[in-house]
Amino acid sequence: MNLFEYEGKNLLKKYDIKIPRGKIIKTESDLKTAITEMGLTKGVVKAQILSGGRGKVGGIKICESTEEIISSYQEISTKKIKGQIVSSILLEEKLEILEEHYLSIVYDTNKQQPMLVYSKNGGVEIESVPKEKILFYFIDPNTEFLDFPIPFANNLWQLFIKEDLRLVEINPLVKTTEGQFVAVDAKIAIDDDASFRHKEWNELEPRTVMGREATKRELAVKKIDEGESYYRGTAGKYIELDGDIAVLFSGGGASIANMDALIQAGGQPANYTEYSGNPPREKVYALTKIVLSKSNLKGLWIAGGVANFTDIAETFQGIVDALDEIKPNYPIVVRRAGPNEKKGLEIMRECAKHNNLNIKLFGKETPMSETAKILVELINK
């Protein structure tokens, strides 16, 4: 999960990495209070969105007067930046900058290790800096103290391992005219799989999805995988899209192949959803209910590959529980195979019969992509 800049900076501060004085602003009256409290005559107004490159598209304004701070706030807070709503603004003091550096720690998938990346040519996208001007340093993940002659190297490393980050990037890390290093930006992604040892992550404000606020359905689906058995099968992935074909995919790989196939067949997905790892009936039921709660649906595609150990009967029972309640009248196409497939398809057939549903069922003899075409044809009939 990606953090907002201000959340990232709070973490930097916790590890004694210097950040500019700043305040998070949600309303114009907050802003006026903050200007007075911070004693600002100049300042920087920064849109809080989950995307880089804000500066180039007017998401960051350097202001030379308090009037300019207020007008910049009004401008930025009411528009979309990079297609994303601006949920809040970070107001910061303006620093006198001498140099702009770059500092990050990421995972390198070739070496399978964390890697520190540093350059004195910061302030621009690191991809545009010539390779010879960038320092790459691989870190043994067992390192307790990172002794490396770069400002904040060990602070950043402690932050990276103790807070379970996937990525931390400070660009720019500026050197002020007073000779101090200050983190002017913070891009941080946390490792969701470490949530069991970070109860504090529950307190983070809801993320935007696709550049907008999370929908009610997205928030509701997320809850399915919370709690003690969070790792016993996954059924909590749902992204709401603009199309009209609801999908219930099983398996991470099959889900992306199927999204490709549905779009290639001319269908417009209403959502992206994937359940996997043999989730219990209750989780699949809860997921299906939410997926089918979207209005104006024209079809439902339930598709997955040949499962290894996900029980088709159990997971389909969860889907059937929801279909029994909702009784959709649009076409439904099912393609699935794996353990207990016969029983699973039989449960589905029974459900179709007593609810008079328009369902077509396929097993592994029919490829997944083909059933996407079948559904699209049924809808267009």
Added chain:
Amino acid sequence: MSILINKQTNVLVQGITGKEGQKATRAMLSYGTNVVCGVTPGKGGQTVEDRPVFNTIKEALQKFPEVNTSAIYVPPFAAKDGILEAITNGIKTINVMTERVPIIDTAICLKTAKENEVRIIGPSSLGYIVPNVGRVGVVGGPLELANEIFQAGSIGVISRSGGMTNELSWQVRQAGLGQSAAIHIGGDLLIGTNYRDLLELFEQDKKTKAVIIFGEHGGSYEFAIVDLLKTGGFTKPLAIYVGGKFANLFPEGTTIGHAGAIVEKGRGAAEKETALKNAGAMVAEHYEELVTLIKPYA
């Protein structure tokens, strides 16, 4: 001689008394794999499928020194300790099925494994199968299904996705062909054994005539194949499907499908396809085409 598994493979199951551990034990035994014992702390003295359970790997190895492979079915918060315990006790091949292992834990385990010349397959790997020889993990599912999907043959199958490992293998079987081995490498950001490592094994494997791969957008593992092909490290026919062409609909940084399938600049499905094509791999538009592409070489 097959890759990764042979008749001398003797498996210990970590987390054997759990639901998934028991299921995996049955799956392996039913396919003729020699599961000799299991470990669950605090459950020593019990049995699962007539196999003895020990509290620690050390105790297990005192009784069964022939163990050379561990299959790990423990919850994510216990995965790091479990993997390190297996490495410390000298087990050289480890299949980690556990999903949602924190990345730093995986990184520490992979580093330790490398230093000790241990091969890890996974995390988030359902395992691997060599038809008629054995399987580690649950690839193929219940015996009846596994026998429907798998038969000994000449096609190597590698997939980031567990379901797609079966799906691809099934396409191979439907085309009247068989598999030399099928491996689910796992969909995490960091994985112990990647496509490149396996292609190197398949290159040496006399039974394997061609390989098919289910790849995904995000990460660098597909680019490592490109390097291998360019340097002549893999010379057999190779067909690959890269999923996630639709992923450019999503903002950068979004994770779709697997943990490792992140929407990233320059690492999308399209970039990967172009690089792979230029290096001489056959690229499938739909995953079903993989078999069509590879059939002439089988």
